[in-house]
Amino acid sequence: MPEPDELIRRNETMIDEIKLLSGSCDSIKRREKQPRKEIIQLPGTQDVQDLDKTISHLEMELAAARAAQESLLNGTPLSEDLNFKVAESRGHSKYFMVIGINTAFSSRKRRDSIRNTWMPQGEKRKKLEEEKGIIVRFVIGHSAISGGIVDRAIEAEDKKHGDFMRLDHVEGYLELSGKTKTYFATALSQWDADFYIKVDDDVHVNIASLGHVLSKLIMKPRIYIGCMKSGPVLAGMYINEDVSLGSWLIGLDVEHIDDKRLCEGSYMCEMFVFLFCF
Numbered sequence: 149m150p151e152p153d154e155l156i157r158r159n160e161t162m163i164d165e166i167k168l169l170s171g172s173c174d175s176i177k178r179r180e181k182q183p184r185k186e187i188i189q190l191p192g193t194q195d196v197q198d199l200d201k202t203i204s205h206l207e208m209e210l211a212a213a214r215a216a217q218e219s220l221l222n223g224t225p226l227s228e229d230l231n232f233k234v235a236e237s238r239g240h241s242k243y244f245m246v247i248g249i250n251t252a253f254s255s256r257k258r259r260d261s262i263r264n265t266w267m268p269q270g271e272k273r274k275k276l277e278e279e280k281g282i283i284v285r286f287v288i289g290h291s292a293i294s295g296g297i298v299d300r301a302i303e304a305e306d307k308k309h310g311d312f313m314r315l316d317h318v319e320g321y322l323e324l325s326g327k328t329k330t331y332f333a334t335a336l337s338q339w340d341a342d343f344y345i346k347v348d349d350d351v352h353v354n355i356a357s358l359g360h361v362l363s364k365l366i367m368k369p370r371i372y373i374g375c376m377k378s379g380p381v382l383a384g385m386y387i388n389e390d391v392s393l394g395s396w397l398i399g400l401d402v403e404h405i406d407d408k409r410l411c412e413g414s415y416m417c418e419m420f421v422f423l424f425c426f
Contacts, residue, residue: 244281245343245362246335247353248313250327251286253298256305258349259286263309266353273311282355283339287331287346289317313338342366361409373405 249267251259263269267284268276276282291298306312317323317330328346335344343362347353365371 242281243277243283243339243341244359245345246283246285246339246341247345247347248285248287248331248335249347249349249351250324250331251288251349253288253291253302253319255349259305262286262349262352263311266355267311269309269311280359281341282359283341284311285313286311286349287313287315287327289315289319289327289330292318292320357409361407365405368403370401371403371405373407 249259249262267273273284276284288302302312302314306314313331313334315327315330315334317327319327331346332344335341345358361373365373
């Protein structure tokens with residue numbers, strides 16, 4: 149493994165070279181107004197976006213290398229998941245991932261189980277958001293009679309824990325597809341993240357393992373990741389939101405990635421998860 153000094157010098161050089169290449173786009177555009185004998189092929193929008201993501205990725209590695217060097221000099225221990233300091237290394241409000249946990253009014257015990265296991269609480273959750281760029285929220289709408297007893301119970305629970313994302317959506321089993329669509333739209337409007345994730349409240353997520361999976365895919369734009377399953381379905385409205393989600397993405401310009409690790413009990417605690425990268 150390269151020494152921190154070597155990694156820092158290498159990444160700084162690569163970042164400078166890529167920024168120089170990216171910056172040349174403006175100079176090319178200025179020069180194209182002048183008569184020239186040869187034809188210059190300008191980089192496309194996707195090329196520029198890929199360069200920007202490459203720069204961000206290298207800056208993230210550079211920040212990790214600098215932190216490693218500082219840790220070695222100061223004699224302080226390194227964090228095991230140092231590579232996941234995405235938000236901190238990017239220098240702006242963009243997050244690494246948003247995890248939405250689909251839940252229902254009657255699932256208080258499931259929520260408490262998650263709070264007692266893999267979902268940090270209080271200052272630890274705040275630290276996860278600020279240092280790692282990872283947002284975790286329970287996702288729920290409202291009852292048909294807004295302000296009813298179940299709505300008040302959720303409000304009291306949210307006041308205590310502060311870990312809900314409330315949707316403008318009427319809860320109901322037959323409305324799961326609509327809830328999923330509303331969740332992704334709401335999450336996208338609230339947080340600028342690399343990945344948007346949907347899980348159910350009967351799933352226990354290994355955040356470290358999930359982070360390792362996603363860190364290797366962060367340079368891929370417009371991807372749809374999950375443990376894909378197939379079989380006969382009925383035409384028309386789909387009650388199962390996972391089927392609806394797949395049908396919505398069939399005609400879109402996205403890359404489908406089938407990762408069986410996302411539904412292995414030994415890896416993700418029997419996790420069925422769908423992830424998007426924009």
